[in-house]
Amino acid sequence: xxxxxxxxxxxxxxxxxxxxxxxxxxxxxxxxxxxxxxxxxxxxxxxxxxxxxxxxxxxxxxxxxxxxxxxxxxxxxxxxxxxxxxxxxxxxxxxxxxxxxxxxxxxxxxxxxx
Amino acid sequence: xxxxxxxxxxxxxxxxxxxxxxxxxxxxxxxxxxxxxxxxxxxxxxxxxxxxxxxxxxxxxxxxxxxxxxxxxxxxxxxxxxxxxxxxxxxxxxxxxxxxxxxxxxxxxxxxxx
Numbered sequence: 001x002x003x004x005x006x007x008x009x010x011x012x013x014x015x016x017x018x019x020x021x022x023x024x025x026x027x028x029x030x031x032x033x034x035x036x037x038x039x040x041x042x043x044x045x046x047x048x049x050x051x052x053x054x055x056x057x058x059x060x061x062x063x064x065x066x067x068x069x070x071x072x073x074x075x076x077x078x079x080x081x082x083x084x085x086x087x088x089x090x091x092x093x094x095x096x097x098x099x100x101x102x103x104x105x106x107x108x109x110x111x112x113x114x
Numbered sequence: 115x116x117x118x119x120x121x122x123x124x125x126x127x128x129x130x131x132x133x134x135x136x137x138x139x140x141x142x143x144x145x146x147x148x149x150x151x152x153x154x155x156x157x158x159x160x161x162x163x164x165x166x167x168x169x170x171x172x173x174x175x176x177x178x179x180x181x182x183x184x185x186x187x188x189x190x191x192x193x194x195x196x197x198x199x200x201x202x203x204x205x206x207x208x209x210x211x212x213x214x215x216x217x218x219x220x221x222x223x224x225x226x227x228x
Binding site: 006032034036042043044045046049051090094096100101102103104105106107 | 155156218
């Protein structure tokens with residue numbers, strides 16, 4: 001079985017400050033990890049993914065995420081937040097043993113204030 | 115190239131009626147997914163197809179829900195005898211067969227059951 005947890009429903013940061021959106025996962029095999037973003041009144045868009053290799057992955061719009069196997073985490077980060085980053089963020093996992101199915105977290109609403 | 119399209123964009127129906135939701139994936143994408151997103155909630159996995167086959171139907175909420183895919187392309191999600199709790203946004207996504215690849219989402223169908 002696979003599962004994803006996003007422990008924070010809401011994250012608030014000031015523009016220019018660093019941001020972190022947390023994600024932890026559970027899989028039986030090796031994890032394939034993804035972050036997606038949903039802007040208001042728009043569809044979900046892919047941000048970045050970890051499959052293998054370097055634990056720090058970089059994605060769209062200046063976002064990056066760090067895979068930590070021992071902590072089973074894949075936190076999303078950005079060094080300097082923009083107001084336009086305000087959106088709903090979803091972490092998703094696929095299990096290498098059953099890679100057809102994706103499990104999404106409940107989402108974290110990020111609000112960046114000017 | 116065109117993205118994932120879904121129709122209708124909005125559907126209002128009366129309790130007890132049947133509805134059909136359509137998804138047109140990106141050309142060449144062999145994997146197709148259906149999710150449900152209730153207001154303020156995360157993505158609930160419903161079903162996925164690899165080609166015309168559905169290896170995992172575990173997410174379908176009840177036997178009132180069914181889905182099919184023909185020609186490895188268009189998919190329809192059918193909800194029979196709709197209930198008010200079926201009201202949600204139904205999202206479709208597609209991806210290449212490669213398990214490492216991200217999903218591309220459609221804009222969704224907003225279903226309201228009165």
